[in-house]
Amino acid sequence: MADAPALGRARAYGLLSWMWIRSSMAYRTSFVILLTSSFAITFLDFAAILIMFASVDRLGGFSVSEVAFLYGSTSLALGFADLFGGSLDRVGARVRDGSLDAMLLRPVPTLVQIMADQFAIRRLGRVLQAVLVFGWALATADIGWTWDRVLLVPAMLVCGTAIFLAILVLAGAFQVLASDAADVGNAFTYGGNTMLQYPLTIYPTEVVRAVTFVVPVAFVNWYPALHILDRADPLNLPTWWQFASPLAAAVMCGVAAMCWRAALRHYRSTGS
Template identity: 40%
Template sequence: MGELSAYGQLLRAQARAQASYRASFGIDLFVSMLALGFDVLSVIVLYQVTPDLGGFNLREAMVITGITAAAFATADAGIGSVERLRVLVRTGQLDALLLRPLPALPQLVLTELSLRKLSRVLFGVVVLAVAVAAAPIQWTPARAALIVLAPTAGAVFFGAVFVATASVSFWWVESGEVGNAFTYGGRDLAIYPVTAYQGWFRRIFCYGLGFATVAYYPALALLDRPDPLGAPAWLGWVSPLVAAVAVGVAALVWRAGIRHYRSTGS
């Protein structure tokens, strides 16, 4: 209970600080939402050029985009601030977190939390709701559960990617662009059907790293479509398992990084 109270105080302090200037906070919320809006708009614009992408029409593709948008926005709002780790390592500010009687990762997330990103979560959920309403989905109890399960598991997966890539800063401080390639790059990959990619790129990133399970396979299960690439239908339900594996890997990388870290001495 003491830890929960401490975390609550950190969260309240961040909320008060960021909402002190209401006009600025409101603008930040709007601009943050626009960033995700442009990602969704890029998919719509692409379909103005071609009515079919990888065997999927716009309504079907938007289900994939909606799941990805909701999942990534939730992960980014909840734990995306872990990207600031490289700054804390370089300046020595991480030492202050490690000296406190609380785990470092929750402290880092809460002290660097950006509340303006909450508008992206709302926008992502709206995009998903509109997409599934427009798509030809025959609703069953299982699919109703999947529409909640898929973006939730996707958020956990992206959160694990944020932690794992940020942890590289313990060994390589200026690793930010490498991390962005897997976090924001992974989001950009996942908003399109996997069939739009080919060769080694699809094998490594979509299958090897698990990005195909974030939205593509759950969308196939929702749409009751067989995979054009021949994968079994049960892959539409494995996203929680993949997310759990990703969390395990991220935890191992984080713990190894913490053990490797040496104070700057400042």
């Protein structure tokens, strides 16, 4: 490729997703309804937490604003990952109907094409709700703002998005080989997200260890949040773990990219 590969990829992603946005705009009413319903459903999700706090003051030692901080940060990360890579859960269907073959024949990296495939701007509904919850948390939580804490907030969101995206790519790679396994990834993304909406102090330590060392989703928001909210680590890990999200995200992305390439090399296509 003549230009910088990263730029070329972003351009191709933009071209393809813009094509899908345009074709979804052909049905404007349906678009508005989908966006509103996606927003409403996620909003009710947070309402459940507010109702719980009507009868308790603290959950695992965290106030309502602090839980909103955890909830908002993981929802934002998952929201962005889903916006950019939500189509990865359809890789299996693409393998079965043979349209992955068509993508493999175009001069654009396959991962870019799959991620842009059926790009749905209605997924912004989740992001919008997460922005509101997170904004409210930042405004009301009792945070002793220092420079490192201020910088840690955007870093946490970027790394969280990257970690969830890496899981989506891993699940997509798995579907290239086992085309009927669409829900494996959801268990880790949506499952992980649901867990991370609450302080990890309410879970048994084995579970916290698992989401730290096995599938490191705890780096999406829990470890940076410990520093930002000035809390003690229940696992008593060294303080630098609270700044290790970029490392976790880089490792996850590296593993995901390797698995994706390996999966394409072992792709079997369909008959005929």
